Amino acid sequence: xxxxxxxxxVIMMMTGAxxxxxxxxxxxxxxxxxxxxLSRLSLTTLETLDAGSDLGIVAFDTTNDTAWNQxxxxxxxxxxxxxxxxLTAYDISSANGQPLYSASRSISNTQSLGIGSDxxxxxxxxxxxxxxITPQKIAATLYILNCSDSxxxxxxxxxxxxxxxxxxxxxxxxxxxxxxxxxxxxxxLGQLLNGGRLGNENPQNAIVINTCGEAVPIPTSYAIQYxxxxxxxxYQLGKKVNQYNWTWASIVxxxxxxxxxxxxxxxxxxxNTWGIYxxxxxxxxxxxxxxxxxxxxxxxDNQQYSYSTAGLTSGNDVVSLTPSxxxxxxxxxxxxxxxxxxxxxxxxxxxxxxNLTKGVNILNTLSTGAxxxxxxxxxxxxxxxxxxxxxxxxxxxxxxxxxATLGILxxxxxxxxRSQYTAAGTSKLVVLQLGLAGGS
Amino acid sequence: xxxxxxxxxxxxxxxxxxxxxxxxxxxxxxxxAIVYQYHRFIATxxxxxxxxxxxxxxxPPDWGISGNSTRNLTFFGLQDPEFQEYRLSxxxxxxxxxxxxxxxxxxxxNVNGGYLLVQASECIGYHNVTSLLGISGAxxxxxxxxxxxxxxxxxxxxxxxxxxxxxxxxxxxxxNANVNYLMFWANTKTPSNYPILNYNFTSDLLQTDSSGIxxxxxxxxxxxxxxxxxxxxxxxxxxxxxxLSQETVTDAGNPIPYIQSYDNGIAxxxxxxxxxxGMGNLYFNxxxxxxxxxxxxxxxxxxxxxxxxxxxxxxxTITTNNQTGFLVxxxxxxxxxxxxxxxxxxxxxxxxxxxxxDVSGKEWVATDLRQILIGDIAYQAKxxxxxxxxxxxxx
Numbered sequence: 001x002x003x004x005x006x007x008x009x010v011i012m013m014m015t016g017a018x019x020x021x022x023x024x025x026x027x028x029x030x031x032x033x034x035x036x037x038l039s040r041l042s043l044t045t046l047e048t049l050d051a052g053s054d055l056g057i058v059a060f061d062t063t064n065d066t067a068w069n070q071x072x073x074x075x076x077x078x079x080x081x082x083x084x085x086x087l088t089a090y091d092i093s094s095a096n097g098q099p100l101y102s103a104s105r106s107i108s109n110t111q112s113l114g115i116g117s118d119x120x121x122x123x124x125x126x127x128x129x130x131x132x133i134t135p136q137k138i139a140a141t142l143y144i145l146n147c148s149d150s151x152x153x154x155x156x157x158x159x160x161x162x163x164x165x166x167x168x169x170x171x172x173x174x175x176x177x178x179x180x181x182x183x184x185x186x187x188x189l190g191q192l193l194n195g196g197r198l199g200n201e202n203p204q205n206a207i208v209i210n211t212c213g214e215a216v217p218i219p220t221s222y223a224i225q226y227x228x229x230x231x232x233x234x235y236q237l238g239k240k241v242n243q244y245n246w247t248w249a250s251i252v253x254x255x256x257x258x259x260x261x262x263x264x265x266x267x268x269x270x271x272n273t274w275g276i277y278x279x280x281x282x283x284x285x286x287x288x289x290x291x292x293x294x295x296x297x298x299x300x301d302n303q304q305y306s307y308s309t310a311g312l313t314s315g316n317d318v319v320s321l322t323p324s325x326x327x328x329x330x331x332x333x334x335x336x337x338x339x340x341x342x343x344x345x346x347x348x349x350x351x352x353x354x355n356l357t358k359g360v361n362i363l364n365t366l367s368t369g370a371x372x373x374x375x376x377x378x379x380x381x382x383x384x385x386x387x388x389x390x391x392x393x394x395x396x397x398x399x400x401x402x403x404a405t406l407g408i409l410x411x412x413x414x415x416x417x418r419s420q421y422t423a424a425g426t427s428k429l430v431v432l433q434l435g436l437a438g439g440s
Numbered sequence: 441x442x443x444x445x446x447x448x449x450x451x452x453x454x455x456x457x458x459x460x461x462x463x464x465x466x467x468x469x470x471x472x473a474i475v476y477q478y479h480r481f482i483a484t485x486x487x488x489x490x491x492x493x494x495x496x497x498x499x500p501p502d503w504g505i506s507g508n509s510t511r512n513l514t515f516f517g518l519q520d521p522e523f524q525e526y527r528l529s530x531x532x533x534x535x536x537x538x539x540x541x542x543x544x545x546x547x548x549x550n551v552n553g554g555y556l557l558v559q560a561s562e563c564i565g566y567h568n569v570t571s572l573l574g575i576s577g578a579x580x581x582x583x584x585x586x587x588x589x590x591x592x593x594x595x596x597x598x599x600x601x602x603x604x605x606x607x608x609x610x611x612x613x614x615x616n617a618n619v620n621y622l623m624f625w626a627n628t629k630t631p632s633n634y635p636i637l638n639y640n641f642t643s644d645l646l647q648t649d650s651s652g653i654x655x656x657x658x659x660x661x662x663x664x665x666x667x668x669x670x671x672x673x674x675x676x677x678x679x680x681x682x683x684l685s686q687e688t689v690t691d692a693g694n695p696i697p698y699i700q701s702y703d704n705g706i707a708x709x710x711x712x713x714x715x716x717x718g719m720g721n722l723y724f725n726x727x728x729x730x731x732x733x734x735x736x737x738x739x740x741x742x743x744x745x746x747x748x749x750x751x752x753x754x755x756x757t758i759t760t761n762n763q764t765g766f767l768v769x770x771x772x773x774x775x776x777x778x779x780x781x782x783x784x785x786x787x788x789x790x791x792x793x794x795x796x797x798d799v800s801g802k803e804w805v806a807t808d809l810r811q812i813l814i815g816d817i818a819y820q821a822k823x824x825x826x827x828x829x830x831x832x833x834x835x
Contacts, residue, residue: 003444003451011458018465025469027476037487037808044526044811048588048818054677067676070616074676077609078588078811078818 038083038118038434045078046122046432056124059089059428062105072107082437084110090429101429113435122430129426135173136414141206142175144168146182147189150217150260151278154253154397163211163251166401170334174414183217186261190219193240207408208241209249213399214289215258215272215279223264230259230282231291231307238299241388242378248296249408250392252399254313254344256282256292283309297354300378300388313394314347315368325362325373328410336402344394345370355380359389360411362403370394373403375411478827479804482579486806486825489573489581494528494810494821497521498572504532505762507562507703516564516572526812528821530764530785531702533585533814536795537563544698548791552593553668553685555782556791558699566796581825582796588811588818589614589680591673591790601625601661605646605654607673607680610820613652617675618645620735621656625667626725626770626777634744635770635777637725641737648673666777668768670789672735678818681790685768688778689714692722695747695771697782705761707784711745711769712753719749723772728758730765731788733816740765764788764815787815802826 049055049071058067071087079085086108090101146164155163168180181201183189188198197203210216218226218233226232234256241248250256261267262278272279273287282292286309294308321329321338329335345366350356356376363373372394377386391407393399496517503509504521520529537545537560545563548556570576589609596602605621607614626635646654661667668685687694693715700708713722723746729737741758758767764785771778783789799805805826812819 003447004454007451007455007458010455014458014462018462021466022469025473027473035483040487040491041809041811047525048811048813049677051813051816051818052677058676070676072676073612073615073617074609074678076612077614077675078678080610080809081612 035116036436038436039120041079041083042118042432042434043120043122045075045434046120046430048078049074050122050124053124053127055122055430056428057127059124059430060126060128062089068105068107072109075107076109079434084108084113084435084437086110086113086433088431088433090431092427092429104428110435110437113433117433117435119431119433122432124428124430126426126428132418134417136417137176137179138174138412138414139205140175140179140412141201141203142171142180143192143206143208144180144182145189145208145210145212145217147185147212147217149185149263149278150212151215151262151276152212152260153215153258153272153274153276153279154213154399155211156398158398160211163399163401164209167209167211167405170401170405171408174409174412186217186219186263189217190221193219193222193236203244203246205245207247207249209404209408210251210255212260213251213397214253214255215260216256216292218259218261218264218267220261220264223259223261223267227266229284229307230280231284231295232305233259234282234292235295235299235305238296238388239302240299241296241390242300242302243388245387245389247375247389247391247408247411249404250390251401251404252393252395252397254289254293255390255392256296257289258282259292285309296390297350297356300390301354303354312347312350313344314370315345315366316341316343317345317366317368317370318342319363319366319372322362322364322373325406325410328362328406331416332406332409334402334406334409336400336406340373340393340400340403341396342366342370342372342394343396344392345372346374346376346392346394347371350376354378356390360407362407362410363393363395373407375407479806482804482825482827483806483808485575485579486581486823487808489575489579489825490583490808490810490821490823492573493518493583493823494526494812495519497529498532503564504529504535505702505704507701510535510562510564513564513568513572516569520814526810526821528585528812528814528819530787530814531762533786533793534558534699534784535563536569536793537565538795539566539797547786547793550687551791552683553687553780554683554789554791555697555780556699556786557697557782559701562699562701569795578829579825579827580797580802581823582794582799584792584794584822584824585786585812585814585819586792586822587680587682587790588678588820589673591619591671591680591682593669593671593682593684595663595684595686596655598657598663601658601663601665601667603656603658603669603684605648605656605671605673605682607648607652607654609678613648613650614673614675614680615648615650615652617648617652617673619648619654620645620672620674622670622735622737623658623667624669624768624770624779625658625661625665626772626779627661627665629723629772629774633721633723633772633774634746635723635725635772637727637768637770666770666779668779668781670766679816681787681817683781683789685779685781687780688776690722690771690773690776690778692720692748692773694778695722695724695769695780697767697769697780699782699784700755702760702784705759707758707760709756709758709767709782710753711743711747711756713747715749715752719752720773721746721748723774724754724769725771726756726767726769728760728765728767728784730760730763732763737765758784760784785815787817787819790817796824799824799826
């Protein structure tokens with residue numbers, strides 16, 4: 001008898017254990033096991049209703065009973081019969097920088113959606129509001145070398161003028177109109193180099209974009225003065241860049257490789273050894289133009305002029321845009337190819353030789369360590385002020401104006417001010433909550 | 441002594457029985473939980489597969505408009521490559537070949553006088569699709585793309601041609617909806633017996649009543665007139681489209697349009713005679729109309745000819761420029777008239793598409809639903825998915 005009692009106690013314990021386990025092992029209701037994805041259904045319903053902006057129009061017209069009735073008919077016709085819904089439009093206002101939502105009108109086909117409902121939210125814009133983006137203006141003058149009496153090299157397929165126009169268009173919203181100055185010929189360039197102005201612009205801290213590729217326009221007076229050694233002209237350019245704290249942008253190839261002036265004899269009778277007249281290599285001692293960049297860097301560093309044909313480029317490679325440049329592509333809406341072929345990257349040795357520091361770069365460093373797509377800022381030892389910059393892409397021909405524009409924007413980083421979607425009266429939040437008829 | 445032994449035996453038997461009973465209880469509870477988990481996983485998979493189909497255009501993305509790309513498809517998707525979100529390509533949906541189809545995909549065969557038959561070699565087969573989706577051997581599915589609004593057109597018995605247009609959604613009639621229409625008809629012929637295709641695009645706007653019904657009467661046309669009527673309904677942001685084409689079987693049969701190919705803006709359609717009692721001349725007058733969202737058709741090709749026993753079909757080459765539209769065909773045998781229609785782009789006449797395996801008799805079928813757009817026509821995409829691997833599938 002004793003054993004039977006013990007077994008009875010064991011059975012009681014097992015029953016208790018089973019009941020306890022059953023209590024905690026709560027299985028979901030059958031509808032939850034294989035549910036409709038109500039959230040997705042809700043979102044796609046809202047998107048469908050707003051495909052022709054109808055939902056947005058109705059959401060802002062909260063006193064129009066006819067429109068809301070039509071919306072309800074359309075909503076009821078769109079959803080399966082066993083779906084119950086509640087659609088509410090919310091006004092958006094802000095307090096202390098935080099958006100506040102207050103219900104403005106609602107339609108529903110049920111009193112209760114049960115506990116198994118799901119919802120999607122959708123922002124609709126007012127048809128009376130235009131959303132715009134206003135860029136911060138860059139506080140500098142933009143000189144675009146658009147010299148009609150000069151030729152370009154390594155700008156194959158383009159003309160100097162077409163490239164200049166592209167830059168003017170791309171930078172139009174980032175500068176005050178009076179701050180974008182087209183340098184129309186080499187005479188105007190000479191005027192500028194001699195300390196003059198072309199309008200009301202401020203030449204201090206300006207940006208100069210050379211649209212002639214590897215060539216640089218040379219004013220007639222400079223062409224005559226330095227016809228025995230054009231590198232000295234590049235040296236003078238370097239000194240002006242230093243004096244006015246310019247940022248000189250070279251958009252393709254080897255900077256300052258040729259000088260160009262199609263109106264000045266004997267330069268207009270000379271060709272650059274590739275058949276382009278009005279242009280010749282900077283070097284007088286050989287057929288290269290490497291002395292130009294050496295002289296420019298000497299000028300920017302206020303060194304004594306010394307003629308040198310030493311090469312400053314190093315390595316060829318395909319390099320990609322830097323992560324920050326890629327981010328800025330999306331930010332500014334400029335999308336050049338993320339991979340670029342670089343054949344004229346500069347040796348890092350120029351940094352110490354000419355008191356340069358590495359500024360913003362949009363292209364990654366080559367495997368050889370050479371630098372391309374980078375701004376080199378000149379800062380004298382013991383000083384913290386930038387006194388002239390060189391932005392050189394170093395890419396092979398042909399130039400991509402988007403790349404140069406991206407580099408300059410990355411360097412100055414103007415902010416884009418977008419219309420706020422949460423500004424009162426501009427947007428409404430529509431919430432569509434769906435449930436299954438009969439609760440969960 | 442004997443009493444203690446009996447006590448032992450009884451106690452042991454009861455203990456054994458109770459133990460087995462409780463093991464059974466626990467097993468049942470575990471089994472139920474496993475089945476629940478399994479069903480839940482299939483539902484999740486269903487939702488994922490549906491989004492995967494609807495939210496990418498496939499690769500290459502132009503496969504809807506290129507037969508060559510269809511043959512080289514490396515990923516399956518139905519999204520319109522020119523749009524984002526849930527907008528589907530009207531052309532990709534025409535290239536789906538269900539397992540039951542043979543030479544043509546038979547999306548639509550004589551539904552209200554409409555045909556949608558695309559040659560199988562221009563389509564992608566169901567088993568290829570399951571492979572490209574990565575579910576081959578694990579799941580089967582059926583996807584049904586149906587218009588959200590049903591625009592049902594029927595002829596009302598009357599002396600004149602009178603049509604009833606009924607508009608309703610999945611659960612509700614569409615009252616006070618605006619209805620536009622296009623009317624084509626054929627009741628006369630040229631001296632050479634070719635039917636004259638008449639049309640009326642300057643349609644007045646109709647409005648449905650509280651039952652979602654509107655009527656349109658054509659007092660100048662008898663109720664014997666062969667016609668094709670296309671109606672587009674609109675209310676509160678959703679559009680639906682429907683059609684009725686009066687197909688008649690003449691003494692020389694009736695023509696059936698087979699889409700042989702459509703590649704980068706060029707469609708080749710074979711208009712074949714479906715012979716009835718005789719094989720006499722069947723004269724036709726066919727026009728292709730591009731149908732933009734504003735519902736104003738643009739004629740982009742006209743073909744006149746005949747088919748008979750010696751020439752049982754004619755090939756029509758249509759330049760569509762990748763625009764959706766429809767080919768409307770009027771035909772006669774000299775005495776009787778009829779009309780058929782075939783869409784190029786499913787949204788032009790609101791054709792539904794069902795693609796996939798047969799869902800009947802399957803043990804557990806998960807379904808999911810999305811609202812989508814094809815062109816500006818609201819559709820619903822419903823995916824039914826089931827496992828081929830029983831309880832072994834646990835994810």
